[in-house]
Amino acid sequence: MVDLKAQYEKIGSEIDIAIKSVLRSTAFIKGPDVKLFEEELREYMGVKHVVSCANGTDALYLAMMALGLKPGDEVITTNFTFIATIEVVALLGLKPVIVDPDPDSFNISAEAVRKAITPRTRVIIPVHLFGQCADMENLIEIANKNNLFIIEDAAQATGADYFFKDGTIKKAGTIGNIGTTSFFPSKNLGCYGDGGALYTNDDTYGNKLRSIANHGMKVRYHYDDIGVNSRLDTIQAAILRVKLKYLSQFNGARKTLADKYDKAFSGCQSISVPERVRYSSHIFHQYTIKVKNGKRDELKKFLESKCIPSMVYYPGPLHMQKAYNHLGYKENDFPVTSALCKEVLSLPMHPDMEQEQLDYIILNVLNFFNK
Ligand SMILES: Cc1ncc(COP(=O)(O)O)c(C=O)c1O
Numbered sequence: 305m306v307d308l309k310a311q312y313e314k315i316g317s318e319i320d321i322a323i324k325s326v327l328r329s330t331a332f333i334k335g336p337d338v339k340l341f342e343e344e345l346r347e348y349m350g351v352k353h354v355v356s357c358a359n360g361t362d363a364l365y366l367a368m369m370a371l372g373l374k375p376g377d378e379v380i381t382t383n384f385t386f387i388a389t390i391e392v393v394a395l396l397g398l399k400p401v402i403v404d405p406d407p408d409s410f411n412i413s414a415e416a417v418r419k420a421i422t423p424r425t426r427v428i429i430p431v432h433l434f435g436q437c438a439d440m441e442n443l444i445e446i447a448n449k450n451n452l453f454i455i456e457d458a459a460q461a462t463g464a465d466y467f468f469k470d471g472t473i474k475k476a477g478t479i480g481n482i483g484t485t486s487f488f489p490s491k492n493l494g495c496y497g498d499g500g501a502l503y504t505n506d507d508t509y510g511n512k513l514r515s516i517a518n519h520g521m522k523v524r525y526h527y528d529d530i531g532v533n534s535r536l537d538t539i540q541a542a543i544l545r546v547k548l549k550y551l552s553q554f555n556g557a558r559k560t561l562a563d564k565y566d567k568a569f570s571g572c573q574s575i576s577v578p579e580r581v582r583y584s585s586h587i588f589h590q591y592t593i594k595v596k597n598g599k600r601d602e603l604k605k606f607l608e609s610k611c612i613p614s615m616v617y618y619p620g621p622l623h624m625q626k627a628y629n630h631l632g633y634k635e636n637d638f639p640v641t642s643a644l645c646k647e648v649l650s651l652p653m654h655p656d657m658e659q660e661q662l663d664y665i666i667l668n669v670l671n672f673f674n675k
Pocket residue numbers: 359360361362385386388389431457459460485486487488498499500
């Protein structure tokens with residue numbers, strides 16, 4: 305699905321130098337590269353604070369800790385996402401309230417959020433799924449009306465732009481009260497292990513996040529907050545500094561590939577290509593088609609037989625996972641998510657894909673439907 309080896313072949317010499325310089329310095333924890341990476345990412349994102357941390361799951365956890373939520377507070381998020389988004393809600397004793405996404409954009413439905421609000425709702429977590437922003441302007445309106453926080457899960461959307469109606473453009477993750485991201489290796493901006501970060505324009509949250517990611521410590525051995533140990537390793541920061549320089553180029557290459565996929569599949573009635581919404585750019589963390597007439601699994605198998613990888617993100621709705629039985633949802637509560645779980649298929653997508661590889665994938669997808 306991604307070819308990290310091909311990428312390493314292209315930028316490996318720069319990465320090696322970056323890693324070796326950390327090895328020589330032995331500043332493995334909180335070394336200078338961490339601060340420099342935060343500063344460079346801050347500039348790229350156009351946001352006031354970037355706080356790095358150990359991974360994208362921790363970023364969500366830290367964001368919820370910083371907001372000072374109380375057990376039982378309700379957090380609305382989408383049913384069609386990676387488990388991390390609701391896992392941290394549950395871990396903090398908060399109540400995940402899950403809603404259906406929009407069937408075309410795959411992102412949380414603002415209408416469904418509106419209906420799920422109760423007097424205990426405190427937070428909305430939109431996930432900018434597969435590289436495209438959720439409907440932020442409508443969500444902000446709902447949040448403002450109901451006095452709610454917004455935490456954006458931008459793990460899959462580093463570099464995506466949100467276009468406001470008044471012409472303002474902001475990066476995914478910098479729009480709500482706090483934004484979170486992941487640097488998991490396969491992400492658009494991925495490191496060579498685990499990593500994550502938080503974004504905020506609010507000084508109070510910025511300072512609080514920095515403190516709780518480091519044991520609640522602002523001054524050495526003085527603890528103002530109950531915190532955790534969630535730091536980005538210096539080696540990962542050094543790698544990310546190299547990769548950040550290529551992010552726009554890599555995201556552009558993904559978009560070019562997506563355009564080619566779209567064009568090739570435009571005449572195929574059995575496939576829906578990913579919707580591109582007017583209010584967001586798409587950085588194609590995944591290129592996810594919908595396969596009609598119940599043929600998704602058959603197509604996946606056929607591609608496998610041709611040595612073409614494909615993945616189902618996500619095969620099972622969150623509300624049917626055993627760990628979340630206690631939430632009391634029933635199988636048919638989320639028809640959009642249930643349908644998507646049966647229809648979606650993500651095709652290989654990475655900036656190092658050769659034209660020949662793309663042609664081979666397209667040919668075989670089309671052959672499957674024409675056979
Ligand atoms: C939408 C979403 N949220 C959160 C995460 C968690 O990130 P991490 O794997 O770095 O903990 C991921 C990543 O895999 C993700 O895709």
